[in-house]
Amino acid sequence: MKLIRRSVPTHSLTQTKASPTTSVYLFYEKSTGTAHFHVEAGPAGELPVDHAAGLLAMHCMVRGQNPKDYLVMVPASPNSLAGLTEKAQQLLEAGHSAKSAVRLTRREEEVLNGILRSLANKEIANELNLSERTVKFHVSSLLAKFKVRGRLELMREASRHSVNSIPTAVGSPAPQVAPFPPRHERLSRPLHSGKILPLARHRMMA
Numbered sequence: 001m002k003l004i005r006r007s008v009p010t011h012s013l014t015q016t017k018a019s020p021t022t023s024v025y026l027f028y029e030k031s032t033g034t035a036h037f038h039v040e041a042g043p044a045g046e047l048p049v050d051h052a053a054g055l056l057a058m059h060c061m062v063r064g065q066n067p068k069d070y071l072v073m074v075p076a077s078p079n080s081l082a083g084l085t086e087k088a089q090q091l092l093e094a095g096h097s098a099k100s101a102v103r104l105t106r107r108e109e110e111v112l113n114g115i116l117r118s119l120a121n122k123e124i125a126n127e128l129n130l131s132e133r134t135v136k137f138h139v140s141s142l143l144a145k146f147k148v149r150g151r152l153e154l155m156r157e158a159s160r161h162s163v164n165s166i167p168t169a170v171g172s173p174a175p176q177v178a179p180f181p182p183r184h185e186r187l188s189r190p191l192h193s194g195k196i197l198p199l200a201r202h203r204m205m206a
Contacts, residue, residue, distance in 0.1 A: 026073045027056065029065075036070070047072075102145055102161050111138040116155055 039052045114124035125132045146157045
């Protein structure tokens with residue numbers, strides 16, 4: 001069993017002098033980090049060894065453990081924690097803003113939209129008029145950009161991040177390619193549309 005203090009090397013209980021600011025001693029289990037009980041400090045901040053030993057022995061007996069399975073931790077004084085929460089919050093916000101924007105191309109955004117709708121690669125390929133191999137390439141790129149290994153993780157991460165699309169090149173917009181109609185529509189359509197044009201005279205007489 002060891003006593004751990006902030007910015008102070010580990011010492012045994014017999015070698016440690018309690019700080020006057022110490023008000024409580026917390027007994028943690030080494031293997032799990034779970035706090036099982038605490039002991040109020042004495043008037044001068046010292047650990048009441050007899051009382052603590054009795055509680056420790058009781059907990060060890062109930063759990064079938066050994067006193068060496070526990071660590072004693074002393075809470076840091078309020079003065080030493082000044083500004084800790086504020087600085088941690090600033091760093092947390094900076095970290096969120098740094099990774100919140102994932103830049104995607106327009107095509108990657110379209111493929112991602114299909115993934116978020118639980119479409120398979122083949123269905124996305126049919127919808128975007130792409131080959132299935134091209135869709136697989138974009139899916140691999142999305143997994144790398146979001147730093148995930150599978151589609152479920154990608155869906156979860158994409159819903160948490162704000163996504164920025166990479167603007168297309170300056171100039172005229174790319175032509176829109178109409179999706180290929182389904183097979184049943186192709187079969188139902190007539191081969192020719194519009195008015196029937198008469199053949200030229202020389203071809204009729206040929």
